[in-house]
Amino acid sequence: MRAIPTRIHGVLDYSFGLLAAAAPWLFGFAAGGAETWVLVGAGAAAIAYSLFTDYELGAIRRIQMPVHLWLDALGGVILAVSPWLFGFEHRVWLPHLLFGLTEIVVASVSQTVPSYERRRGGRAGSA
Numbered sequence: 781m782r783a784i785p786t787r788i789h790g791v792l793d794y795s796f797g798l799l800a801a802a803a804p805w806l807f808g809f810a811a812g813g814a815e816t817w818v819l820v821g822a823g824a825a826a827i828a829y830s831l832f833t834d835y836e837l838g839a840i841r842r843i844q845m846p847v848h849l850w851l852d853a854l855g856g857v858i859l860a861v862s863p864w865l866f867g868f869e870h871r872v873w874l875p876h877l878l879f880g881l882t883e884i885v886v887a888s889v890s891q892t893v894p895s896y897e898r899r900r901g902g903r904a905g906s907a
Contacts, residue, residue, distance in 0.1 A: 784889050786836060786890065789886065790833075790835050792886055793837070793852075794837065796826055796886075797823040797825075797826040800826065803819050803823075804819055809871065809872040809875070814862070814867070815866075818859065818866065819879065822858075825855065826883075829851055845891075855880075856887065857880065857884065859876055859883065863877070
């Protein structure tokens with residue numbers, strides 16, 4: 781079931797990006813290594829591709845919503861395993877895992893067609 785409308789997904793994207801980028805300082809693990817920059821990079825990337833997504837909050841609208849959701853899910857998987865992948869699990873791992881799992885869940889329950897497309901009778905697959 782795709783319960784999150786694309787407009788809400790957009791708000792979540794930008795909020796996620798800002799919170800992820802600030803998390804190392806907010807939660808006190810900004811040591812300047814991979815544990816810091818993986819989250820900063822994930823947040824910056826989420827904001828960047830959100831700006832290019834074809835949904836209500838996209839500025840340039842070149843990336844279709846299904847592609848955006850795949851980027852979210854892939855980023856979530858990488859973020860979730862990053863402490864073990866990059867070897868900083870002994871310092872911090874829970875924020876990366878939680879941010880990653882959140883990104884995967886939100887991607888899996890977000891609608892794939894923006895509301896303006898549904899109103900126009902646009903692309904199928906809005907369920």
